[in-house]
Amino acid sequence: MPQFIRIGFFLALRQVRRASIWTTSLIVFVMALTFLNLVVVSGVLVGLIEGAVEANKIYYTSDVIISNLPKKDYIEQSPQVLSIVAALPEAQVFAARYLQGGTIEAHYKEAIDPDEIERAGGSFVGIDPVAEDQTTNLSRFIVEGEYLEPGDYDQVLIGANLLKKYLPIESPGFTTLSDINIGDKVRITVNGITREVTVKGIIQAKVDELAFRVFMVDSQFRSLIGRGDYNVDEISIKLKPGASAVVVRDSLIRSGVGEFARVQTFEDAQPKFLQDIKATFALLGNMISSIGLAVASITIFIVIFINAITRRKFIGIMKGIGISGTAIETSYVFQSIFYAVIGSSIGLFVLYVILQPYIAANPINFPFSDGILVAPLDGTMLRIALLVFTTIIAGYIPARMIVRKNILDSILGRN
């Protein structure tokens, strides 16, 4: 081991060990906060979007989603496709859906003038309540009333974003229904057919595909839209733990499903705007983190500078008795590393043992997502490396400034 490293470590160890516990704790605390600032700010920003992406996956697309080809109204040969899906060894459960645009009307009985009838446009979905719940846990989003049963007839679940009390927005071209309660009658028009149905439940979720939709049991919906051939519009597949969505997607395409439908993993199906926002937020987080890093560098610079300037006399003495300047500088670098590593270790503990599990259990309630804290280990390690590197530089420069001063000036305290 080079002599300057050995002596540098020897000096640093003793200086840290015999320094004031309060000073050391304060510096370590600042480093821990800096580390958390580096990781958590960008982690929460990315987590805002990641929360939306995750929710989109868990509660809508599932791991793999099959949908109709761009110029087709539905997935052709759906029974055949469904039998292929059912035979997939990786598939845990799947849910098929029928989709059709339509309108929903309220308070039509009291209206004297047809223009007084409240109308909202929405996407109508026919589902198998049991399969859908197993695949996407739809029932957990019921905020009023009850979830659908397989035998329910003329009963619907309405997305909260179609109701004024949940989405009090008035804008031209977008209307919501007022005063809708469980058990109320509403009129739906789908495929030119109008039916009066009862509101059985209200679905509230931060996934638009759920909150803007009206759900009813598939057997009735099929007859409503005249889909006697059992061709569906969407199939969400939930895979067994450990199964790869990409592998399943490719396997489905190879098995011929791709001829009749579009097969996507949850990542493929992510709306592009989410990907763009995620990238933008990551950039924003990195910018904020950079400021944190600069603050940490300045903190360490000041700490080491003050430490070195108050010990200037002893630095002079060490040089006087033959201790090399490089060894003395190295001792300050080791001290900086100590502060950065201990601070980061405490930050790591707080991050992975306290913050991340806590936020996962209690997501941050943002209007469009349940924000989580995204802190992948590789990214965190990179930030630690960055922090340690910056700290080394910030510790080395002031140490060098003091060490390079004239020996006698240092010993005698001359400027």
Added chain:
Amino acid sequence: MKYKNKLIEVRGLTKSFKNGDKETHVLKGIDFTVEEGEFIAIIGRSGAGKSTFLYQLSLLDEPTSGEIIVFGTDTHAMTPDEKTMFRLNQLGYVFQDYALLPDLTAEENVALPLMMQGKSKMVAYTEAHTALERVGLGHRFTNLPGQLSGGEQQRVSVARALAHKPQILFADEPTANLDNESSRTVMELFEEIHAQGQTIIMVTHEEEYSMLAKRVVKLDDGRVISDKRN
């Protein structure tokens, strides 16, 4: 005592300090030699240039002009790193205010230069213990400087200066901050190590202790005005 090799040779040594436009000439052309085994006291009134002279001889400072040849090497040609190595291996220092490192115990203070010389920690500590025992501090190995009296700290400083067996020991007013008893202890120590052949160059303003040296060099106004052997 019969002196042997010439350890230091100084020719035309000057040292000036600039303060704005004003230049102060502290050393004004000193010629001087030190032979192996000498015990030299440099005396003079305050401001005579004693300490400045010692700093030049001990390579802690750069002269303005003149030559300092140590062990036959012109020190002017040495790089700062070479001077550091030279001080580490050949010279020992005892400063007026002990100059111990406050974060290191007595044994660590003494062992540090030994470790810097490349000795293992175990060897360095063993030699440090020997040096501390030699100055009567065998019971104070693990005490920090703040836990020692002034006299004890100065003895640790002497132990540190001697542990690596330097060719020349430089001491700058080693008794200035000590009480009479501690001063006597330190001076007895100097006499003892000189008797064992150690070359010592000591700056002092106390006539009583200068009389213990075998050669007394008196400076005044930056010049050697007398050079006597006791």
